[in-house]
Amino acid sequence: MKELAVVVIVLAVQVLHVAAMHTNPFDVVRGCKQHHNVGSYDDALTYFPTASLQNVGRTVNSTYFKIAILGEKDGVIRLSRSLFPYDKDVIEILLGGWGNTKSTAKRQHRSASNRFTDTQLVEIQTPNLLSPFWPTMFVLQVFNNGTVLVGIDGQEHPFLSFNDSERIPPDYMAFTKCLLHAGSTAYSKYFKIAILGPNDGIIRYGESLFPYDKDVIEIVLGGTANTKSEGRVQHRTSMNNATNTLLEIIHTPKLLSAFRPTMFVLEVFNNGTVQVSHDGHGHPFLSFYDSKLIPANYMAFTIWNKDVIFFYDCPLETIKGCRQFDDVPGYNDTPVYFSTNTFRNVGRTSNSRYFRIGIVGANDGHIRFGRSAFPFDEDVVELVISGWSNTQSVARRQLRRRNQSFNNVLLKEASTPKLLHRSRPLVFRLEVFDNGRVQLTKDGERKPFFEYSDSQNAIPPDYMAFFKWDVDLIYFYDCPLNETGAGTAGEESVLLRCSLA
Ligand SMILES: *[C@@H]1O[C@H](CO)[C@@H](O)[C@H](O)[C@H]1NC(C)=O
Ligand SMILES: *[C@@H]1O[C@H](CO)[C@@H](O)[C@H](O)[C@H]1NC(C)=O
Ligand SMILES: *[C@@H]1O[C@H](CO)[C@@H](O)[C@H](O)[C@H]1NC(C)=O
Ligand SMILES: *[C@@H]1O[C@H](CO)[C@@H](O)[C@H](O)[C@H]1NC(C)=O
Ligand SMILES: *[C@@H]1O[C@H](CO)[C@@H](O)[C@H](O)[C@H]1NC(C)=O
Ligand SMILES: *[C@@H]1O[C@H](CO)[C@@H](O)[C@H](O)[C@H]1NC(C)=O
Ligand SMILES: *[C@@H]1O[C@H](CO)[C@@H](O)[C@H](O)[C@H]1NC(C)=O
Numbered sequence: 001m002k003e004l005a006v007v008v009i010v011l012a013v014q015v016l017h018v019a020a021m022h023t024n025p026f027d028v029v030r031g032c033k034q035h036h037n038v039g040s041y042d043d044a045l046t047y048f049p050t051a052s053l054q055n056v057g058r059t060v061n062s063t064y065f066k067i068a069i070l071g072e073k074d075g076v077i078r079l080s081r082s083l084f085p086y087d088k089d090v091i092e093i094l095l096g097g098w099g100n101t102k103s104t105a106k107r108q109h110r111s112a113s114n115r116f117t118d119t120q121l122v123e124i125q126t127p128n129l130l131s132p133f134w135p136t137m138f139v140l141q142v143f144n145n146g147t148v149l150v151g152i153d154g155q156e157h158p159f160l161s162f163n164d165s166e167r168i169p170p171d172y173m174a175f176t177k178c179l180l181h182a183g184s185t186a187y188s189k190y191f192k193i194a195i196l197g198p199n200d201g202i203i204r205y206g207e208s209l210f211p212y213d214k215d216v217i218e219i220v221l222g223g224t225a226n227t228k229s230e231g232r233v234q235h236r237t238s239m240n241n242a243t244n245t246l247l248e249i250i251h252t253p254k255l256l257s258a259f260r261p262t263m264f265v266l267e268v269f270n271n272g273t274v275q276v277s278h279d280g281h282g283h284p285f286l287s288f289y290d291s292k293l294i295p296a297n298y299m300a301f302t303i304w305n306k307d308v309i310f311f312y313d314c315p316l317e318t319i320k321g322c323r324q325f326d327d328v329p330g331y332n333d334t335p336v337y338f339s340t341n342t343f344r345n346v347g348r349t350s351n352s353r354y355f356r357i358g359i360v361g362a363n364d365g366h367i368r369f370g371r372s373a374f375p376f377d378e379d380v381v382e383l384v385i386s387g388w389s390n391t392q393s394v395a396r397r398q399l400r401r402r403n404q405s406f407n408n409v410l411l412k413e414a415s416t417p418k419l420l421h422r423s424r425p426l427v428f429r430l431e432v433f434d435n436g437r438v439q440l441t442k443d444g445e446r447k448p449f450f451e452y453s454d455s456q457n458a459i460p461p462d463y464m465a466f467f468k469w470d471v472d473l474i475y476f477y478d479c480p481l482n483e484t485g486a487g488t489a490g491e492e493s494v495l496l497r498c499s500l501a
Contacts, residue, residue, distance in 0.1 A: 064141040096130035122162040190267040199226040222256035248288035322476035337463040354431035358476030363390040364469035386419040412452030
């Protein structure tokens with residue numbers, strides 16, 4: 001993730017039902033946590049204030065949208081007249097391009113041979129328009145006469161305006177160049193996508209950004225008046241002719257809801273199996289086999305029905321109140337030690353300190369703690385949580401040198417099969433006693449699943465660092481101590497994230 005610019009795009013489209021409701025369906029979004037391991041994490045992030053839904057919609061001569069973008073640069077929005085704009089023009093608005101210095105709008109004509117010609121419509125300086133730390137809420141207004149205005153929500157005057165002589169209507173909107181990559185296993189890639197709307201949530205994915213004359217997979221969730229779901233291969237010609245080959249169709253009555261986002265997990269296996277399940281349910285409700293092994297390199301969500309909203313590339317469950325650390329260094333990378341003094345949630349007894357920590361990932365959580373922020377040439381404790389293919393945990397006393405060479409003294413080894421999970425957090429209490437005893441206890445359990453004592457060398461948990469071994473991990477640290485359970489998916493977990501390649 002270090003190399004990728006991460007952009008979060010949130011699209012709020014008018015949902016007619018919202019006004020009639022007492023609870024806000026966007027509560028699910030509001031609980032989101034930001035994916036940056038910096039201070040602003042703690043802010044009560046009102047990414048998607050209810051108010052933001054109330055000024056969205058239509059005027060006599062225009063349509064407007066509110067779109068929040070979180071990211072350091074390159075928020076890209078495309079508007080088009082049709083779902084498959086081959087040999088047609090689209091409008092592409094780039095916000096915070098050129099390293100977050102300029103914004104542009106252009107008309108792009110894309111030919112069947114995947115060439116495109118751009119006609120620049122406007123280019124302006126917009127230094128520091130976007131922020132990776134808080135979302136910027138934009139209002140995009142498209143007039144029927146071709147004038148397009150982009151402003152910052154709450155500001156009177158738009159900062160970007162242009163006239164599109166072709167008057168391309170915003171009938172379809174896409175956030176392009178999204179290389180979604182919510183998670184992967186050795187056998188698959190998987191994505192979390194939430195859909196809010198009465199019917200017809202359509203997800204497409206394929207090998208390339210502009211899959212002309214190529215096959216894509218199209219998954220319709222809650223189609224046919226919210227009664228059926230299907231998976232199909234779609235071949236789209238340059239003439240905008242789509243041929244569908246049905247792979248599977250099943251009854252899924254009332255799958256979608258206009259009032260609550262439904263969170264799905266889409267898993268695309270390397271062997272061609274494609275599965276869609278409800279988040280949190282292990283068993284897929286839709287499963288089909290794509291003999292063409294179309295990879296999910298690019299994904300698009302089509303706003304077929306205007307009342308459908310997609311939340312995509314949702315992170316793995318966020319644990320309420322925890323800080324999240326997802327730019328996790330490798331085993332021999334430069335460590336990032338946190339001073340536990342700065343944690344808000346440290347439990348204390350007369351002879352111990354304890355912390356609540358969560359780990360999401362397939363195997364090998366590595367936690368080190370010690371006396372100093374730069375614990376070189378001094379002992380630290382290293383806990384390996386479910387290493388060796390998620391089977392064993394160990395504790396070591398480790399002396400690590402500046403050149404990253406190290407010596408380990410094994411303190412304890414225990415069998416802990418299947419403790420970690422690639423998409424569900426293991427949440428536990430790490431208790432460090434003054435006398436060198438250390439205990440790890442899962443949420444909801446009384447008996448530690450791992451413990452040892454090293455009374456000759458009690459090492460205090462004044463500083464703590466998190467590492468990964470061979471798979472990506474997300475750590476949640478400084479978690480509230482009294483929280484029961486890990487916060488169920490859907491409650492907290494929707495963050496729209498789109499990594500720009
Ligand atoms: C809408 O467009 C019509 C015709 O182009 C024009 O007469 C009218 O003033 C416009 N209304 C607004 C609010 O701009
Ligand atoms: C389109 O209509 C808007 C609002 O009425 C107006 O401000 C703008 O100048 C018009 N654009 C063109 C190209 O006529
Ligand atoms: C768009 O057209 C309107 C009406 O002709 C004009 O007033 C306005 O300056 C134009 N805007 C841009 C950005 O060219
Ligand atoms: C699309 O395909 C159908 C059936 O093959 C054909 O009749 C039609 O002319 C095609 N349309 C275009 C625009 O090529
Ligand atoms: C693909 O792999 C998954 C998971 O291992 C398995 O469930 C599925 O049956 C496999 N599909 C095919 C077509 O081999
Ligand atoms: C690292 O430093 C230690 C102690 O100074 C030395 O023994 C070891 O050879 C060094 N290792 C590497 C890889 O440079
Ligand atoms: C957690 O609960 C215990 C007992 O219910 C209470 O004494 C303690 O203050 C609580 N701690 C926090 C951080 O809320």
